[in-house]
Amino acid sequence: MSISLPWYKRLRDTVLSGTVWALIRMLRAVSAERAAEAGAFWAKLIGPRTSVHQRALRNLRRAFPEKSEAEREAIARGMWDNMGRVAGEFVHLDHIWQFNMWEPAKSRIEVSGATQFIAMRTDGKPALIFTAHLANWELPAIAAAAQGLDSAVLFRPPDNDFLAGLLLNQRAKVMGNLVAASHVAVFELATVLDQGKHLGILVDQDRRGGPTVEFFGHPCTANPTIARLARLYECPVHGVRVIRLPGGRFRIACTPPLDLPRDASGKIDVDASMQAITSVVEGWVREHPAQWTWFYRRWREA
Template sequence: MALGNITSVRKGPAEFASNLVIRALIAAALALPYRWRIPLAGWIVSRIVSPLAGYDKRIRENLAHVMPDLPKAEVDRLVRQVPNNAGRTLIEIYSGTDFTARFSDAPLTGPGVATLETARDEGRPVLLVTAHFGNYDVPRAALIARGFRVGGLYREMNNLYFNPHYVAAMEQIGTPVFPRGRKGLSGLIRFLRDGGMVGILIDQYMRDGVPMDFFGQPAPTALSAAELALKYNALVVPIYGIRQPNGLDFEVVCEAPIPEGSAEDITQALTTSLEKQVRRHMDQWFWIHRRWKPDRKIRKRTG
């Protein structure tokens, strides 16, 4: 069973230089008090990194593809606020104990909270399905702080130099973490069989994925989470770390478990759940992703 695309590793001079710049910026931000470093990182990514990297253009293209009638003022706002949330998220993940301490008592709301508590007591495996929305590591941090055994599945970075310290940052929040693909699959399965909970993100374009309706357009999506749940009798619970108006705090929303069904039905239900959350908080989803890739012909998975 494949857990999505295998990362294309790059390790040339450009990647090395990019990694040095990013690490320098992260180190400078971490020297500041938490309440200052988070908005600063958001401002840097929004006002400097995003225009230079072409993120502004990509956000506009994605919005035009799925919401062509969105008012220009709202598009302009999202062009600034989406990278701001991305910058905040990155430095939060690198903030280690400052980050985990802040969310040890983050409110957990929604009908899925009782489900998670029962699953923990019964030792039943759970797939916590989220997305690049709000801060995707807040649910993991908040649940670990409350005594839940939560692992994480991550996609290795394309930049060979950046990946090791990014993984180390995630491990400061909690372990175990498993790389996407064959390398991490065996460990993830053992953890699930032992009654663990694993966080999975499902909102990236997958070349060999199955098209799911997302904002009215087909978005190729991996069926991995649903297939794991069906094979190992795991509950599937959508969960989101939603940034609050002060820009620093979060609410963890645990939705009701997805009903049993086919892998395609479960995955579409998860995609629909995400769309509803994004529509409520448009500036918190990572519109920078090439989620639809409308210039490419969508190929249904065969076999």
């Protein structure tokens, strides 16, 4: 904590850190399933009473004008349920991965598209992997590390130093190389691909100055990093998503390599590719809308 901060901000951060550590100790004392249930209970109790909930509803009206207000409210409340579960599961990241390919009934995790994961692990080539804030989006990176897939993850740390450090420490225990988004991150990302590793990137948030894409029929901007790297390295681009299942279980699904659009010179077209990737994400969200984070400012005017 920087001593240059005003006293009231230092007090705020001290209270925040004390509260968070107390919650972590409480949630670590119970199973991941019970921690997720507790997180869901409090998120559903508090979340709908916040202004963030109203932003989620505005986004849902934009995305699903054909649905009733009651249907959109149910999706928003389902979102809070999922977010609370993610929070409860966060303190159990070091043992949440339970996968047994020989006895699936004993696994917490189901895998769809396993041949794609195997191919990535054995082909000796770099690959780009996009995902979205669906279900528990921490799991793809955990899965890659657990299954021996040499990988790195681009992430955007929170502005709060305490929370940023907490996230980094928890993730570093169970994930591959972590690359914080910054103006110099592109050099680290290039090194990852030069070494033949696999790079995971979340692609479902707004990026000022990025290419304009259509998402649920409305224009917004996208982060073009993954398409630019695909154009530069000509490596496969896969989509990986997580689906939350009943009973504290998950399905991780991997797409085959996308056939991305190309320009007149034969190179991958960055803007058109971001539209293709965004359309894949939209399909995922439409399938399980309550498992996506609707409070993001995906459309800046929302």
